[in-house]
Amino acid sequence: MRPIIELDHVEVSYGTIQALRDIVLSFHAGEVVGVVGDNGAGKSTLLKVITGFATPTSGKLRIDGQEVGVWDPRQARAHGIEIVYQDLALVEDLSLWRNFFLGKEIKRGPFLDARKMREICSQMLADIGLTRVSSVDVRSGLLSGGERQSLAITRAVHFGAKALLLDEPTAALAVRETQRVFRSIEEARSRGLAIIYIDHNMAHVHPLADRIVVIRHGRVSTILNRNDVTLAELLELVSARDETHPEVNAL
Numbered sequence: 001m002r003p004i005i006e007l008d009h010v011e012v013s014y015g016t017i018q019a020l021r022d023i024v025l026s027f028h029a030g031e032v033v034g035v036v037g038d039n040g041a042g043k044s045t046l047l048k049v050i051t052g053f054a055t056p057t058s059g060k061l062r063i064d065g066q067e068v069g070v071w072d073p074r075q076a077r078a079h080g081i082e083i084v085y086q087d088l089a090l091v092e093d094l095s096l097w098r099n100f101f102l103g104k105e106i107k108r109g110p111f112l113d114a115r116k117m118r119e120i121c122s123q124m125l126a127d128i129g130l131t132r133v134s135s136v137d138v139r140s141g142l143l144s145g146g147e148r149q150s151l152a153i154t155r156a157v158h159f160g161a162k163a164l165l166l167d168e169p170t171a172a173l174a175v176r177e178t179q180r181v182f183r184s185i186e187e188a189r190s191r192g193l194a195i196i197y198i199d200h201n202m203a204h205v206h207p208l209a210d211r212i213v214v215i216r217h218g219r220v221s222t223i224l225n226r227n228d229v230t231l232a233e234l235l236e237l238v239s240a241r242d243e244t245h246p247e248v249n250a251l
């Protein structure tokens with residue numbers, strides 16, 4: 001099966017800092033890839049390359065087998081790549097249904113088809129079990145963090161995203177909220193999205209990911225199949241001191 005996203009010897013430099021070095025990775029439909037590594041390892045930069053927020057200094061990015069030309073966040077979105085961050089940008093003052101359809105409004109002739117959008121949004125909320133919310137007209141600011149993340153993931157699935165990138169989506173969430181987000185991610189996987197998931201918590205990454213990519217100092221250090229490694233082994237591997245860069249261990 002052809003990968004949805006491929007990075008082919010990608011490098012990213014910020015002045016003298018080399019954030020990514022010689023990255024060769026591919027991501028497939030229906031797969032969750034966990035990306036782990038220390039602070040500053042280059043994990044977020046990896047997602048930024050894919051979403052068009054960072055430009056490689058060299059190397060290629062291919063989406064659906066096609067090398068991308070001009071690549072920016074708009075292009076990435078148009079190609080079905082969605083990203084969810086820790087502090088998700090739902091517009092707090094807009095109602096749930098307006099947020100859900102932001103930039104993708106359904107129209108009837110020149111007018112917004114509010115009835116239809118409210119109906120679809122209401123169904124989505126029921127599907128993700130967000131029953132606490134009484135109406136799709138409430139301000140989005142009333143949602144909890146986990147509810148927002150789940151809604152954003154559901155939105156990506158609804159609008160036919162091919163890839164879903166998550167950068168520490170549960171960092172600010174309580175346990176129950178985190179579980180809700182995991183269910184939404186699993187739903188997105190079963191719908192065939194390619195998912196890249198960054199988290200510092202190995203107890204989150206291990207059960208969720210099919211493959212785990214360990215990044216160290218901007219390089220892919222290891223790629224593991226989840227079934228080949230226990231949580232304890234993963235923890236050990238990630239926290240192992242780095243003897244090739246002793247100066248970093250002192251930090």
Ligand SMILES: Nc1ncnc2c1ncn2[C@@H]1O[C@H](COP(=O)(O)OP(=O)(O)OP(=O)(O)O)[C@@H](O)[C@H]1O
Pocket residue numbers: 014017018019037038039040041042043044045046
């Ligand atoms: N816009 C930027 N300008 C300059 N340096 C940057 C920029 N963005 C990232 N860096 C540097 O690139 C390196 C990789 O950063 P990145 O944010 O990708 O790390 P990370 O693995 O996501 O870390 P964390 O776990 O702390 O989020 C770091 O050394 C960081 O300081």
Ligand SMILES: [Mg+2]
Pocket residue numbers: 043044045
């Ligand atoms: Mg980061």
